[in-house]
Amino acid sequence: MEILRKAVVVLGMLWVCAAVAQKQPNVPPEYEREGGPYVPTPNVVVERMLGMANVGERDHVIDLGSGDGIIVLTAAHQRKSSGYGVDIDEELIRLSNLRAKSLGLSGRVRFEARDIFKTDVSKATVVTLYLLPEFMQRLRPKLFNELQPGTRIVSHDYHFEEWQHDAQTSFEVPEKELVTGVPSATLYLWIVPAKISGAWRMQLDGNAEYRLTLQQRYQNFEGTAEVKGRQAALISPKINGKDIRFVLVHDNRRGEFSGRVEGDRIEGTVDYGEGKPVRWRASRSS
Ligand SMILES: C[S@@+](CC[C@H](N)C(=O)[O-])C[C@H]1O[C@@H](n2cnc3c(N)ncnc32)[C@H](O)[C@@H]1O
The missing domain is CATH 3.40.50.150 (Vaccinia Virus protein VP39)
Structure with missing residues (x-):
């Protein structure tokens, strides 16, 4: 029809x-x-x-x-x-x-x-x-x-x-x-979504460095985060214009990440449901 x-x-x-x-x-x-x-x-x-x-x-x-x-x-x-x-x-x-x-x-x-x-x-x-x-x-x-x-x-x-x-x-x-x-x-x-495909170095306040790998298809993307040789898939990833969101379970904690993409940098906060959100930032490594 x-x-x-x-x-x-x-x-x-x-x-x-x-x-x-x-x-x-x-x-x-x-x-x-x-x-x-x-x-x-x-x-x-x-x-x-x-x-x-x-x-x-x-x-x-x-x-x-x-x-x-x-x-x-x-x-x-x-x-x-x-x-x-x-x-x-x-x-x-x-x-x-x-x-x-x-x-x-x-x-x-x-x-x-x-x-x-x-x-x-x-x-x-x-x-x-x-x-x-x-x-x-x-x-x-x-x-x-x-x-x-x-x-x-x-x-x-x-x-x-x-x-x-x-x-x-x-x-x-x-x-x-x-x-x-x-x-x-x-x-x-x-x-129009920000372009985010590629490898990123992600830093959480007071924490280890993560390697993010993202694959994007228009406004949909999937990815993994790797730290100390351990990998985890990003859960519920979403990109709306410059606004990015995903959930990541790491160190036995579930973090809700949100951030804003500005070219080759992303800045935002992660909420562990334990009080004050923690800041995170990422920069493109390839
Ligand atoms: C369906 S009308 C839409 C007009 C207007 N946007 C509206 O919605 O009322 C499509 C218009 O596209 C123009 N057009 C078609 N091919 C074009 C092209 N390659 N470059 C520039 N304009 C083009 C036509 O001349 C026509 O006026």
């Missing part, structure tokens, strides 16, 4: 693509609209996307394939964020910049005619997407590797397959039926 629903949505978008291709000769010949045709996200869905990403005035929202600019403009207008949109359609970019000017938002938002794959995304704190499934899979490594840890990604209707989303919501949107054939929307949220 889910597969059928997705097939209908994709077919709907491709149909729109064919229909609008002749009317929109605004894409330079060297580019292809591979991410999908211009199909605007309805206002009600835009608002839910911004809510799901919890956009606020300190955010910088980048919409990849920004269409008429609705997501970046709504974020700037309603939630006071700054923003940037790129689209290969020069006419849509011209209209987006005009709308930004008429709304008095030109100081905070900007739109540029640019291919998504040639876009610097590193300054985003929130990325929004409404792009075809195959394009999403090609985009996945770029976003995973280039976005800062903690950046939220929200996508309308399509997901990243093997990079599991952190949250999902579906709701009815009757006005979408005419365009995509499906009167509903599904939103997916990811929080």
Whole structure:
């Protein structure tokens, strides 16, 4: 049923693509609209996307394939964020910049005619997407590797397959039926995790040095801690943006570790349930 629903949505978008291709000769010949045709996200869905990403005035929202600019403009207008949109359609970019000017938002938002794959995304704190499934899979490594840890990604209707989303919501949107054939929307949220794979030296206040070995797959990881030749597996490991948690049983004590990853360093506390938490830190050794 889910597969059928997705097939209908994709077919709907491709149909729109064919229909609008002749009317929109605004894409330079060297580019292809591979991410999908211009199909605007309805206002009600835009608002839910911004809510799901919890956009606020300190955010910088980048919409990849920004269409008429609705997501970046709504974020700037309603939630006071700054923003940037790129689209290969020069006419849509011209209209987006005009709308930004008429709304008095030109100081905070900007739109540029640019291919998504040639876009610097590193300054985003929130990325929004409404792009075809195959394009999403090609985009996945770029976003995973280039976005800062903690950046939220929200996508309308399509997901990243093997990079599991952190949250999902579906709701009815009757006005979408005419365009995509499906009167509903599904939103997916990811929080970009810090990169932690590798070997780390971990030090606990007043204790021996541990060697941590971590293997990460997107926001999931597993690992072991080794001290004095003895190894223990990390229990319930979790990474959410820069925040890392795991449980480790060592020296017959059960410690709940939490910490914050900053590049090649992690600092945090471990709680043994015996009073004051103990500080720990780790630095990458390979
Ligand atoms: C489905 S629309 C989404 C518009 C807007 N983000 C929204 O949700 O209302 C997809 C947009 O992506 C643009 N696009 C497709 N491929 C692209 C590419 N390779 N680089 C930049 N923009 C692209 C299209 O021109 C179109 O405007």
